[in-house]
Amino acid sequence: MSIDRLTNRPIDMPINIIEEKVYLNKRITPEEAIELFYSNDIFRLGRMASYATEKKNKKNVYFIHNRHINPTNICVNRCKFCAFSKDKGENGAYQLTLGEILEKARSAEKGVSEFHIVGGLHPDLPFEFYLEMLRALKKEFSHIHIQAFTAVEIDYFSRISALPHKETLLRLKEAGLGSLPGGGAEIFQANVRNAICEEKISGERWLEVMEAAHSIGLKSNATMLYGHIEGYEDRVAHMSSLRELQDRTGGFQAFIPLPFHPHNTRIKRRLKETTGMDDLKTLAISRIFLDNFDHIKAFWIMLGEKMAQVSLSFGVDDIDGTVVEEKITHAAGAKTSEELTKEEIINLIQKAGKVPVERDTLYNIIRMYEHEHSTV
Amino acid sequence: MNIALYNNTIDSIIDKVKSSHRISEEDALILFKEADLLTLGELADEMRKRLHPDNMVTFVVDRNINYTNICINRCKFCAFYRDRDDKEAYIISEDEIYKKIQEAIDLDATQILLQGGLHPELDITYFEGLFKKIKNRFNIHLHALSPPEINYIARQAGLTIKEALIKLKAAGLDSIPGGGAEILIDRVRNLISPRKIKSAEWAEVMLEAHRLGIPTTATMMFGSIETPEDIIGHLSLIRDMQDKASGFTAFIPWSFQPGNTEIGSKRVKGHGSYFYAATGVDYLKILALSRIFLDNFKNIQASWVTQGAKLAQAALRFGANDMGSTMLEENVVAAAGVSFRISKDELIAIIKDAGFMPAQRNTVYQIMKVFN
Numbered sequence: 120m121s122i123d124r125l126t127n128r129p130i131d132m133p134i135n136i137i138e139e140k141v142y143l144n145k146r147i148t149p150e151e152a153i154e155l156f157y158s159n160d161i162f163r164l165g166r167m168a169s170y171a172t173e174k175k176n177k178k179n180v181y182f183i184h185n186r187h188i189n190p191t192n193i194c195v196n197r198c199k200f201c202a203f204s205k206d207k208g209e210n211g212a213y214q215l216t217l218g219e220i221l222e223k224a225r226s227a228e229k230g231v232s233e234f235h236i237v238g239g240l241h242p243d244l245p246f247e248f249y250l251e252m253l254r255a256l257k258k259e260f261s262h263i264h265i266q267a268f269t270a271v272e273i274d275y276f277s278r279i280s281a282l283p284h285k286e287t288l289l290r291l292k293e294a295g296l297g298s299l300p301g302g303g304a305e306i307f308q309a310n311v312r313n314a315i316c317e318e319k320i321s322g323e324r325w326l327e328v329m330e331a332a333h334s335i336g337l338k339s340n341a342t343m344l345y346g347h348i349e350g351y352e353d354r355v356a357h358m359s360s361l362r363e364l365q366d367r368t369g370g371f372q373a374f375i376p377l378p379f380h381p382h383n384t385r386i387k388r389r390l391k392e393t394t395g396m397d398d399l400k401t402l403a404i405s406r407i408f409l410d411n412f413d414h415i416k417a418f419w420i421m422l423g424e425k426m427a428q429v430s431l432s433f434g435v436d437d438i439d440g441t442v443v444e445e446k447i448t449h450a451a452g453a454k455t456s457e458e459l460t461k462e463e464i465i466n467l468i469q470k471a472g473k474v475p476v477e478r479d480t481l482y483n484i485i486r487m488y489e490h491e492h493s494t495v
Numbered sequence: 496m497n498i499a500l501y502n503n504t505i506d507s508i509i510d511k512v513k514s515s516h517r518i519s520e521e522d523a524l525i526l527f528k529e530a531d532l533l534t535l536g537e538l539a540d541e542m543r544k545r546l547h548p549d550n551m552v553t554f555v556v557d558r559n560i561n562y563t564n565i566c567i568n569r570c571k572f573c574a575f576y577r578d579r580d581d582k583e584a585y586i587i588s589e590d591e592i593y594k595k596i597q598e599a600i601d602l603d604a605t606q607i608l609l610q611g612g613l614h615p616e617l618d619i620t621y622f623e624g625l626f627k628k629i630k631n632r633f634n635i636h637l638h639a640l641s642p643p644e645i646n647y648i649a650r651q652a653g654l655t656i657k658e659a660l661i662k663l664k665a666a667g668l669d670s671i672p673g674g675g676a677e678i679l680i681d682r683v684r685n686l687i688s689p690r691k692i693k694s695a696e697w698a699e700v701m702l703e704a705h706r707l708g709i710p711t712t713a714t715m716m717f718g719s720i721e722t723p724e725d726i727i728g729h730l731s732l733i734r735d736m737q738d739k740a741s742g743f744t745a746f747i748p749w750s751f752q753p754g755n756t757e758i759g760s761k762r763v764k765g766h767g768s769y770f771y772a773a774t775g776v777d778y779l780k781i782l783a784l785s786r787i788f789l790d791n792f793k794n795i796q797a798s799w800v801t802q803g804a805k806l807a808q809a810a811l812r813f814g815a816n817d818m819g820s821t822m823l824e825e826n827v828v829a830a831a832g833v834s835f836r837i838s839k840d841e842l843i844a845i846i847k848d849a850g851f852m853p854a855q856r857n858t859v860y861q862i863m864k865v866f867n
Contacts, residue, residue: 159849159850161536161809161812162533162536162537162540162812165533166533169533392804392805393805394804394805394808394845394848394849395804395805395806395807395808395809395845396808396809396812396848396849396850397848398805399809422805423803423805423806424774424775425774425775425778425802425803425805425806426775426803426805426806426809428774428775428776429532429775429776429779429806429809431776432531432532432533432776463771466771466774467774470771470774470776470777471532471774471776472531472532472776
């Protein structure tokens with residue numbers, strides 16, 4: 120029988136069993152993860168999650184100096200939760216030329232180690248355009264890693280080029296693609312998915328694309344969009360699918376839960392946005408449940424920098440990067456600024472009692488900031 | 496200090512808190528510097544539960560009316576004040592005040608927070624007249640005039656603080672907001688608000704008010720240039736005051752909002768040093784420490800207006816038992832470029848979501864309505 124270390128009270132049985140498993144480094148079941156969602160004991164969740172992350176990452180908290188580029192907001196899918204996408208010809212629709220994309224890349228600050236490129240499913244651009252973009256970027260910026268194209272875009276490319284997923288990915292890799300971001304996962308469960316993004320590829324298909332990517336040595340991330348119409352069971356089932364695939368491939372680097380931003384979207388909710396408690400619980404439980412993922416990322420641009428910082432005590436070990444020109448979340452009314460300087464990110468991490476580590480896309484350490492007053 | 500000794504110290508402080516013993520300033524400093532966020536949170540949460548076993552989280556419906564932004568103090572942390580000849584300077588008319596109060600009452604408000612700058616021409620006669628007229632027209636609690644304003648009004652009129660308070664109370668003043676406290680350490684005040692009343696004068700106004708049966712709140716604005724020792728000195732001063740007269744209804748810590756302020760801009764641009772606003776972790780730690788240290792304060796307010804709804808909700812697990820006010824109107828924080836808005840329904844929803852029972856209260860923490 121374990122005793123709460125702080126209150127000296129015996130712990131109620133179900134959570135007690137889960138807690139023992141976590142501290143014995145045993146995997147928890149989906150049912151147990153759901154149980155945790157119904158608990159309001161955020162301190163115990165935080166401690167378990169902190170234990171799980173420190174086992175993998177010590178006190179390190181990673182960030183990356185990257186540049187986001189969104190080549191187009193024109194998208195054939197028009198998901199209901201998305202405030203970014205436009206139809207072709209619609210007011211506000213845009214499409215960058217190759218020249219403009221290169222221009223944006225050139226305007227990136229010195230020290231950027233990654234281009235992060237995602238966009239809509241454009242009705243007319245041929246697959247060759249994307250290959251050309253990768254080649255052109257790689258030619259000019261051979262040292263900068265390109266993380267680009269969600270599984271949804273990859274599947275779309277494979278359809279417009281009539282190539283299988285694997286072949287599509289091989290050609291992209293050959294042209295310079297370094298890794299895949301984790302977007303487009305939303306919630307895999309079909310009933311939820313059909314309600315919020317019926318035109319988007321199924322959860323199974325998303326996982327197939329990732330499996331193909333991992334099979335040719337491309338690493339990727341995985342996201343989960345929560346706080347719209349899904350229940351805790353849907354979140355856990357989503358994470359379960361990811362955990363199973365990760366057991367097979369080991370190709371996922373980070374899991375990134377994304378709180379839904381309802382403004383300018385076609386989904387109505389009781390609350391304007393997810394609550395702080397829900398964000399912290401979701402991050403902590405994902406850290407506890409996804410024992411085969413090395414990293415849990417809080418995307419500060421969606422969570423807000425204050426909550427992202429607090430989440431570092433709830434299992435998070437990555438707060439993404441210095442993002443210039445983020446368009447997708449801001450279209451949905453996110454109030455965060457589009458950029459935190461590197462100094463600000465280091466300060467946030469240090470004030471949370473952690474060690475800031477600048478990483479590259481593949482989590483190679485570029486620089487650790489171990490001392491209280493690093494000069495940067 | 497060796498590790499074993501240090502652990503004993505932290506453990507013994509934790510034991511003190513858990514067994515409802517008052518912690519010293521030294522204890523507080525050790526907790527603040529050494530305890531991690533979750534430890535502070537757990538201790539504060541346990542203390543909150545002890546003081547509020549009903550699991551209730553309260554809020555008040557009110558409107559902030561800022562009668563003028565003209566202020567002779569011109570504090571360096573303030574984005575709200577204007578000089579008299581500034582084109583954005585204003586004084587609102589009495590009729591406008593009445594209109595704002597009526598609108599607030601129509602939205603279930605029970606309180607008006609009336610505060611403003613130190614305006615040389617608004618004297619005690621003006622406020623006595625205004626308060627009487629408000630009280631004649633409306634059934635509303637008047638939470639008005641922070642200590643710098645009361646001190647200024649009294650001095651202008653050649654009255655003692657006590658005399659001024661007696662007059663204002665007779666005219667309709669029900670309670671006093673705890674603003675203008677900033678950090679109640681004069682070294683800090685001299686740097687960030689050199690023309691504002693000193694800490695002893697702030698304390699004098701509050702103690703006189705408490706002795707006259709006028710309840711007040713106490714605030715703290717952290718995150719400018721103070722040290723951890725200053726924060727604990729501030730908490731210690733108000734804890735001592737509360738021991739003397741028990742007149743504080745609540746404590747409200749919030750963080751300096753550097754946007755559009757003299758300190759914010761100078762520190763950002765000057766001397767190669769970078770000004771970092773207080774972070775979310777700073778806020779939760781200071782909130783939790785306040786809950787732990789101020790054992791004679793029943794209520795600690797979360798500040799959604801400066802921290803946002805998400806962090807304010809999390810604050811309910813870090814010592815806060817009150818969400819403050821719905822603030823149908825707020826101007827001072829907004830002037831610093833921070834504009835979180837929240838409706839009564841949202842406030843109720845986030846309190847419930849955190850596992851608490853929401854209740855609307857009045858200014859003196861009587862429950863008006865419970866939202867099950």
